[in-house]
Amino acid sequence: MIEMVGVTLKLYASLGGYLPSEASRNCLETSVRAGTTVEEFIDAFGVPREACHLVLLNGVFQPPSVRSKTVLKEGDAVAVWPPVAGG
Amino acid sequence: MGWTRKILRVDLSSGKITTEPLNMDWAMQYLGQRGLATKYFTEEVDANVDPLGPENKIIYATGPLTGTMASTGGRYSVITKGALTNAIACSNSGGYFGAEMKFAGWDMVIVEGRSEKPVYLSIIDDKVELLDASEIWGTSVWNTDAWIKTKHQDPQTRVATIGVAAENGVLYAAVVNDLHRAAGRSGVGTVMGSKNLKAIAIRGTGGVKVKDGRAFMKATTAAKKVLVDNAVTGEGLPMYxxxxxxxxxxxxxxxxxxxxxxxxxxxxxxxxxxxxxxxxxxxxxxxxxxxxxxxxxxxxxxxxxxxxxxxxxxxxxxxxxxxxxxxxxxxxxxxxxxxxxxxxxxxxxxxxxxxxxxxxxxxxxxxxxxxxxxxxxxxxxxxxxxxxxxxxxxxxxxxxxxxxxxxxxxxxxxxxxxxxxxxxxxxxxxxxxxxxxxEFPAYDPRGIQGMGLTYATSNRGGCHLRSYTVSSEILGIPEKTDPLSTDGKPALVKAFQDATAAVDSAGLCVFTTFAWTLDDIAPQVDAGCEGDWTPEKLLETGERIWNMERMFNHRAGFTAEDDKLPERLMKDAAKTGPAKGLTAGVEKMLPEYYELRGWTPDGVPTNETLSRLAL
Incomplete structure (x- = not known):
């Protein structure tokens, strides 16, 4: 039996369109195979990697270099933005 | 050039309006807008003045690049002693009012005294008058804007005005221009209201001369391309x-x-x-x-x-x-x-x-x-x-x-x-x-540690725009730092504070710095203005401005005791999120910050620092 973990994906600003229709408020609760990395998770939704400027895992910044190495755990939330700023 | 080299001085007590040449020695040291107007203010006004008394002055100041073809070159600032803070106040706004002031031929307007009756200042190029504002006193920003444009029969008139809040003494009243752009912070509008000055209406028909037109066009065009090509300033900010x-x-x-x-x-x-x-x-x-x-x-x-x-x-x-x-x-x-x-x-x-x-x-x-x-x-x-x-x-x-x-x-x-x-x-x-x-703004220092030091040391009181370390700590611009750590933040805050003071003083918007560095800004200032402006000189100018503001506050009675955050942030840990369990570490950062600034352990600029900065 394939082990799955429950995770959340949040795609904001122009990336919101990559979420499936069942998503609500820019947020999708789903499950992935155990061992899935942050990068694989985002890739599965067709989000271009170059558009993933700001990636937070449970609110903590994920540099591009670690996204392919960080394995998702049960309850993790990944939030992604294109280049944005404010103030 | 860049500067019009002319100042308007308006004494509301006597009704006397005079003009004077801009002090170019000071312009070489303080550039313009925030820096240059604060130099005028601190030279002319006692630091212990009552913010709402007639002895306080209020200056509306542009920068040398305000009104030019430099991108975002439309900024002006209102400089005074803040009604809310009793500290130096400099509140910055965009819109079109600042550029219009330059088109009318003025680098800044210094307003003194207090009018007996409500008035507004009308500036149409060289024709400057104090006019009766009794009909618009007690009315809103939006009504005042429409009333003046109708009276002047000129929809191109740009208006900066107070609303009813300032008239009623709300201590955080703003000066609003172009209907919804505001010099919002520190109660600069309250000071304007205390002088019975309802509004300034400006119409200018001139242009702004620059030092080297060809070089200026080249520099500003190159810099605009940087903004357009940058994903944040070219797409993210306009869209969202x-x-x-x-x-x-x-x-x-x-x-x-x-x-x-x-x-x-x-x-x-x-x-x-x-x-x-x-x-x-x-x-x-x-x-x-x-x-x-x-x-x-x-x-x-x-x-x-x-x-x-x-x-x-x-x-x-x-x-x-x-x-x-x-x-x-x-x-x-x-x-x-x-x-x-x-x-x-x-x-x-x-x-x-x-x-x-x-x-x-x-x-x-x-x-x-x-x-x-x-x-x-x-x-x-x-x-x-x-x-x-x-x-x-x-x-x-x-x-x-x-x-x-x-x-x-x-x-x-x-x-x-x-x-x-x-x-x-x-x-x-x-x-x-x-x-x-x-009141400090929208970033909790328990989750973004650099902002704690930013708030605590801001010369105008709790503020994000004096050193927006969110850019580095959260957004990774120019490089990512850990928002939960205090390590390296004193140097980061100082660098942001000095650079921002220079950007403000040029008349540019600080949002450009999501794409521009001082290497992009210096060629524009240098092509526009006399003075051999390099990135290093801009940074030194920013440091000079920061210390000048600090010294005014020092004379006004502020001490290191005032460089602190509310107790809640220091003692109550964040309950959720990445910062869960953390408090604001500002006390840990302050000694290093003071040392980097060349200040005493009590937060006072040393004579050596003041001498180095020609203060």
């Missing part, structure tokens, strides 16, 4: 505005919520940029109608919004059914998560009223949130509030409070004092989320 930060900062666990009791808001999405752009269930329209640019800006981050006409706040009020200045991030935070209100339309209405009556939405919202905590703690009741049930999350309470504060009626008079005075009055000063009596 500053409000896109709402979900970012909430996810990062640094969104001050319910008077900083919490650092994350469950309703953040409902008041975010994404919500502004989504069709409403009620009428199918979007809150956000379009974006808007200030003079010369190739970024165009401004928001223009429309309230749902069926929303309770505007029922039977058609005057608020049109599109007007929408929510920026700081306003949405102050009026929203900080009060626990997740009703986007109510927030937009409150923002409209802040623009209409001339209120700083940051200080207003933060004062309401402090009052809500007083109410929920049972310190005040409906007897104090005039019947308002001032609970966190109440959109009805928020909208009633903004109406009362704007008009200076009922409980609005108490809210107009700001949170420091309000909470002190009721014996709970620890509930005021302020630094130097000014």
């Amino acid at each position: 505005g500053t409000q896109v930060l709402m979900n970012v900062i909430n996810e990062a666990g640094a969104l001050p919520t319910r008077n900083s009791r919490d650092v994350q808001f469950e309703g953040a999405h409902d008041i975010s940029a994404e919500a502004m752009a989504a069709p409403r269930g009620s009428d199918g329209e979007t809150n956000l109608q379009t974006n808007q640019a200030c003079f010369g800006s190739t970024i165009a981050c401004g928001r223009i919004s429309k309230i749902d006409t069926k929303h309770f706040s505007v029922q039977n009020k058609p005057e608020y059914w049109h599109a007007s200045g929408g929510l920026e991030y700081e306003a949405a935070w102050a009026l929203g998560s900080n009060t626990g209100v997740d009703d986007l339309e109510a927030l937009t209405y409150a923002n409209f009223i802040c623009n209409e009556q001339g209120l700083d939405p940051i200080s207003f919202g933060a004062t309401v949130s402090a009052a809500m905590e007083l109410y929920e703690d049972g310190v005040i009741s409906t007897e104090n509030t005039g019947g308002i049930e001032l609970k966190f999350g109440s959109a009805e309470a928020l909208t009633k409070c903004v109406e009362l504060t704007g008009l200076g009626e009922g409980f609005g008079k108490e809210l107009g004092m700001g949170s420091a005075r309000l909470t002190a009055k009721y014996g709970r000063p620890e509930l005021s989320m302020t630094c130097k009596s000014q």
Whole structure:
């Protein structure tokens, strides 16, 4: 039996369109195979990697270099933005 | 060039209007706008002056690149001693008013004294008059703008004015120009109101000369390409505005919520940029109608919004059914998560009223949130509030409070004092989320440590725009640093403070620095102005300005004791998010910051530092 973990994906600003229709408020609760990395998770939704400027895992910044190495755990939330700023 | 080299001086007490040449020695040292006007101010005004007395002065100042073809070159600042803070105040605004001042031929307008009767200052190129404002005294920003344009029979007239809030002594009243751009912070509008000066109306028909036209065009064109090609300034800011930060900062666990009791808001999405752009269930329209640019800006981050006409706040009020200045991030935070209100339309209405009556939405919202905590703690009741049930999350309470504060009626008079005075009055000063009596904005220092040092050391009181380390700590611009660590933050804050002072003083928008460095800015300043402006010289100028402001505050009685954050941030750890368990580490950072600044352990610039900076 394939082990799955429950995770959340949040795609904001122009990336919101990559979420499936069942998503609500820019947020999708789903499950992935155990061992899935942050990068694989985002890739599965067709989000271009170059558009993933700001990636937070449970609110903590994920540099591009670690996204392919960080394995998702049960309850993790990944939030992604294109280049944005404010103030 | 760049500068018009002319200053207008207006004595409201005598009605005398004079002109004088710009002190070019000072321009070489302080560049313009914030720096140069603060030099004039600190030379002419005693630091211990009563902010609301006739001895205080108020300066409206442009930078050398204001009104030029440099991108975002439309900024001006209002410099005075702040009514809210009793500290040096410099409040910066965009729109079109600043550029018009340059077109009329003036680098700055210095206003002194106090008029016996309400007046407004009319500037049409060299024709300058003080005119009767009794008909518009007691009326709103929006009415004043329309009245002056009609009277002058010139829709191109640019107006900077106070609303009713300033006339009624609200201590965080703003100067609003072009209907919804504001020099919002520190109570600069209150100072203007204390002088019986309702507005300044400007029409200019000249241009701005630069030192080397060919080099200036080359430098500004290259710099514009940098802004357009940059994903943040070329796409992110125009499309989503500053409000896109709402979900970012909430996810990062640094969104001050319910008077900083919490650092994350469950309703953040409902008041975010994404919500502004989504069709409403009620009428199918979007809150956000379009974006808007200030003079010369190739970024165009401004928001223009429309309230749902069926929303309770505007029922039977058609005057608020049109599109007007929408929510920026700081306003949405102050009026929203900080009060626990997740009703986007109510927030937009409150923002409209802040623009209409001339209120700083940051200080207003933060004062309401402090009052809500007083109410929920049972310190005040409906007897104090005039019947308002001032609970966190109440959109009805928020909208009633903004109406009362704007008009200076009922409980609005108490809210107009700001949170420091309000909470002190009721014996709970620890509930005021302020630094130097000014409410700090939308970033909790427990989750973004550099912002704690930013707030504590800001010369104008709690403020994000003096060193926006969020750029590095959260957004990774120019390089990513850890928001939860204090390591390296004193140097980061100092670098941001000095560079920002230079950008402000040039007359440019600080948002350009999401793409530009001083290497992009210096060639534009140097091609526009005499003085051999290099990145190094700009940075040194910024450091000089910072120390000049600090010395004014020192003379006004501020000490290292004032470089502190509210107790809540120092003692109560964040309850959720990445910063869970952390408090603000500002006390750890201050000694290193003082040392880097060349200040004594008590936070006073040493003679050596002052000498090095020619102060």
